[in-house]
Amino acid sequence: MFTNQDFDIFNDQTLAGRMHLIKTVIDPKFEQLAPTIIANLQTPGEPPFYAHVAKHLRRFKNPPVDTWVAFSQNKRSYKAWPHFELGLWPDRLFIYFDILDECKPAVQAQMQLADLAPRLLALPTGFVISNNHGVPTTESATPANITQAIKKFDQYKHSELVVGRAVGVNDPLFEDADALNQLIITTFKQLLPIYQPVMAAVSAAHED
Structure with a gap:
């Protein structure tokens, strides 16, 4: 599945070239793994x-700095x-849960982060938060950093929440497809x- 060579797409500095590589090299891997991810996320009786x-439709000049598949x-x-x-990202594969700026008002209308x-504190060692x-930069999901991330989310209008794991480009996991796929799941x-x-x-916010 994902290998170190996948990151070579970021060596192409042209919009057309990188988009072609994303569509022909990376997107098929996202599409191949997506059904397995969905099957593991699905809860009986809940919406699918x-x-x-990612289509990167707003890119007209500069190539995408990262690429992804989202599950909602x-x-x-x-x-x-x-x-x-x-x-x-050019230096890592990421596996995240996100509350983005577009989602934040609905979250804050119904709950306290x-x-x-x-x-969050129950997450195993190795998780990161942002x-x-x-941007690719994250912090280890330590108790102090979790507290700080929650505080920033509440205090700053456009502050988001990103939490999960990242696998660096040189991680040996890229030599073991089964192990990497299992880590993702x-x-x-x-x-x-x-x-x-x-x-x-x-x-609940959307129902109000």
Whole structure:
């Protein structure tokens, strides 16, 4: 599945060239793995998950700096909903749960993010956290960094929440496709207890 060579797409500095590589090299891998991810995210009796492969439609000059597939329980979109993302930055593969700027008002209308603290603190070692999905930089999901991320989410209008795992480009996992795929699935399943109350809150906000 994913290999170190996949990151070579970022060596092409042209919009057309990188877009071609994303569509022919990376997107087919997203599409191949998506049904397995969805099957592991799905809860009986709950609305289905849908895969949304990034199209980068707003790129007219500069090539995409990252690329991803998102998983949400909304068939038409994902940014205004809590969702999961699997994607690539030039230096890492990421496996994240996201509350983006477009989703934040609905979350804050129905819940306090601090209510998620016990679930965030229960995440295993190796998880990372951030308040900005648009940059690759993250912090280890330590108790102090979790507290700080929640505080920033509450205090700053455009602060987001991103939490999950990242696999560096030189990680030996890229030499073991089965192990990497299992890590991806396991990570998403470990993030589900965080996703579920947020999704319930956002669904309630949309019903009001």
